[in-house]
Amino acid sequence: MTTAPPEARTRVSIKHPVDQVLPPQKLAIYGFQHVLAFYAGAVIVPILLAGAIGLTDEQLVHLINADLFTCGIASIIQSVGFWKIGVRLPLLQGVTFTAVSPMIAIGTAAGGGAVGLTYIYGAVIVAGLFTFFIAPYFGRLIRFFPPVVTGSVIAIIGISLLPVAANDAVRDGVPGGPISGKGLAYAMFTLTVIVIIQRVFKGFMATIAVLAGLVIGTIAATILGDADFSTVSQSDWVGVTTPLYFGIPKFSLVAILSMIVVMLITAVETTGDVFATGEIVEKRVGQEDVTRALRADGLATFIGGIFNSFPYTCFAENVGLVRLTGIKSRWVVASAGGIMIIIGLIPKAGAIAASIPHAVLGGAAIAMFATVAVVGFQMLGRVDFNDHRNVVIVATSVGLAVLVVVTDGLYKVVPGGRWSEMIFNSGITLGSITAIGLNLIFFHIGKDFGPAVAGAPGQRLVRLDQVNKMSLEEFSATFSGLFQDVPWAIERAHGQRPFSDTEDLRAAFQEALFGATPEEQEELLRSYPDLGSSTLTRAESHRDQSALALDQMHDEDYALFEDLNARYREKFGFTYVAAVRSVGSRRELLENGEVRLQHSPSQERTTAMIEVGKIVNHRFDDLVAEANPIQTARTQRYDELGY
Numbered sequence: 001m002t003t004a005p006p007e008a009r010t011r012v013s014i015k016h017p018v019d020q021v022l023p024p025q026k027l028a029i030y031g032f033q034h035v036l037a038f039y040a041g042a043v044i045v046p047i048l049l050a051g052a053i054g055l056t057d058e059q060l061v062h063l064i065n066a067d068l069f070t071c072g073i074a075s076i077i078q079s080v081g082f083w084k085i086g087v088r089l090p091l092l093q094g095v096t097f098t099a100v101s102p103m104i105a106i107g108t109a110a111g112g113g114a115v116g117l118t119y120i121y122g123a124v125i126v127a128g129l130f131t132f133f134i135a136p137y138f139g140r141l142i143r144f145f146p147p148v149v150t151g152s153v154i155a156i157i158g159i160s161l162l163p164v165a166a167n168d169a170v171r172d173g174v175p176g177g178p179i180s181g182k183g184l185a186y187a188m189f190t191l192t193v194i195v196i197i198q199r200v201f202k203g204f205m206a207t208i209a210v211l212a213g214l215v216i217g218t219i220a221a222t223i224l225g226d227a228d229f230s231t232v233s234q235s236d237w238v239g240v241t242t243p244l245y246f247g248i249p250k251f252s253l254v255a256i257l258s259m260i261v262v263m264l265i266t267a268v269e270t271t272g273d274v275f276a277t278g279e280i281v282e283k284r285v286g287q288e289d290v291t292r293a294l295r296a297d298g299l300a301t302f303i304g305g306i307f308n309s310f311p312y313t314c315f316a317e318n319v320g321l322v323r324l325t326g327i328k329s330r331w332v333v334a335s336a337g338g339i340m341i342i343i344g345l346i347p348k349a350g351a352i353a354a355s356i357p358h359a360v361l362g363g364a365a366i367a368m369f370a371t372v373a374v375v376g377f378q379m380l381g382r383v384d385f386n387d388h389r390n391v392v393i394v395a396t397s398v399g400l401a402v403l404v405v406v407t408d409g410l411y412k413v414v415p416g417g418r419w420s421e422m423i424f425n426s427g428i429t430l431g432s433i434t435a436i437g438l439n440l441i442f443f444h445i446g447k448d449f450g451p452a453v454a455g456a457p458g459q460r461l462v463r464l465d466q467v468n469k470m471s472l473e474e475f476s477a478t479f480s481g482l483f484q485d486v487p488w489a490i491e492r493a494h495g496q497r498p499f500s501d502t503e504d505l506r507a508a509f510q511e512a513l514f515g516a517t518p519e520e521q522e523e524l525l526r527s528y529p530d531l532g533s534s535t536l537t538r539a540e541s542h543r544d545q546s547a548l549a550l551d552q553m554h555d556e557d558y559a560l561f562e563d564l565n566a567r568y569r570e571k572f573g574f575t576y577v578a579a580v581r582s583v584g585s586r587r588e589l590l591e592n593g594e595v596r597l598q599h600s601p602s603q604e605r606t607t608a609m610i611e612v613g614k615i616v617n618h619r620f621d622d623l624v625a626e627a628n629p630i631q632t633a634r635t636q637r638y639d640e641l642g643y
Helices: 024-053 057-080 097-109 113-144 147-171 181-200 209-223 230-234 253-281 287-306 316-325 330-345 347-354 358-380 388-406 418-424 427-443 464-469 472-483 487-494 502-514 518-526 539-546 555-572 586-596 601-627 629-641
Strands: 093-095 312-314 452-454
Touching: 024 057, 024 093, 024 097, 024 113, 024 209, 024 316, 024 330, 024 358, 057 093, 057 287, 057 312, 057 330, 057 347, 093 287, 097 113, 097 253, 113 253, 113 287, 113 427, 147 181, 147 253, 147 358, 147 388, 147 427, 181 209, 181 358, 209 316, 209 358, 253 287, 253 312, 253 316, 253 358, 253 427, 287 312, 316 358, 388 427, 418 427, 452 464, 452 601, 464 502, 472 487, 472 502, 472 539, 472 601, 487 502, 487 518, 502 601, 518 601, 539 601, 555 586, 555 601
Parallel strands: none
Antiparallel strands: 093 312
16 A cells, blocks of 8 residues: 655645634524624614604614614624735624714714714714724734733623623613513523523534523513514515715714724724634734724724714624634624624514513623623733732722723713713723723833832832842842752842743743752752751741641651651652642641652652742742732632632
């Protein structure tokens, strides 16, 4: 049997799950699930705007059809992409809520009605073009969006959207309306169905849990007489979206500037959603991805102005759905875009989706929005919270976002009119701006001193920038206690400067430790005192051994350790070294010693060096903790509570 030459072999290209095209029936079902999850949020903006500027019912119907039609186009542009436009991730586009107040202000100032819409669309068109052309420059700002910022923004998006879901669930979608026990029951029933399906089923059924929950919840509401489908029979079969239906756009400088501010804020939200989706689908997101996503936002917003719609951004609701279902293909979102285009042309089809009770939608939305917040928490898990600056950024941005969420009408007491309303009427906006601003202040403006890594408040704190400038003598004076004053380890760690963060410094000590020669390992292992020794000369050794009160033993326990130490040293030629703080009891420490006595000399030397590595980590944690007492106290409190 002969083997074909390499050039003759068939090359199998394995596509990333994001790029895989699913069978048509699955694309249709998964796409429809995205549409249902998105629908309520999509139509709320035209409904709010129409009521505020005095549009007729006929004009409102046209706005909704135009919105859905353009949402479909925008979603296809973002997910499928062409040239340098579209991020090519499963991101569905929808009208941004940030634009509601500015558009109402623009429309009202112009006299309301169709005339007001012409000024709104003039501003939307210019803002879309501005976003398209500014995208490459905004993409270069990606270095200002480290995990502490993007994680905070994504968590804030999820937290801020939860009240929207709750409002649907218990107030029938009417802000400030009476709480409905029946609505709560429908919401909890829908949520329970989603959870049960995800727990009981696997494969395809588990991935459509949200769709199944919406369908089953709607059926239950229909049987009990709480779902109204009368609008379906009243709706037309065909409704064509006519460009510039309300007239030629008019341009006002003030209106344009306010809409540009909206798009800059939206760019931050889009950046957060792109990072969140990249995290979910396990695809690296970079500067070019952000640029492509923002170009798609700008183009979609420009098209929206032509086709009687509004500014567009990535919809966080559907980011949560991607996480819940685990379906990563961007072609699913593309199919959802196609479905929305069809619904936009067939008002009767849209009326069916619109007939889903608010409470049922609310139950599904609770699961989806909370999932978005969880993605943010996961990103924050990569943040170094030993650095107090990161603690301040997350705490302040999330805290202010929640302040807006739980305080109705906070913007009314803040001076600045419509400009302040754009910021203080949205927890997402205020929290995002705060996270970005604080990151700039702490990490990019002025001198960056870095986190404190040694010392104690009230004494001399040693910060990372100082460590990077230390001479070998200064470095040794600060960190020699990590290695029992053995010089070679400190010298090698010092040679790895500069250190980018606390964990980089920790890694340098570990690299220095495990790069030792056998002779150096022997020297280090012999430098440690016996476990239970009554003469501990170093404070670090005393802290290690006092974790199990080895310095306060009775004579019988002391004799057991003395015997173990002697037998161990006789066999291996160095001290029985163990990370006492990683062990649960003295008995366990003695039992581990007996087990290790059965090792060969080379095996035990490796085991002992691993224990030294643990000891170094504990001692390094001590240095960082003493320099960051607030964070340490918080962590200790969590430990006490059992978290």
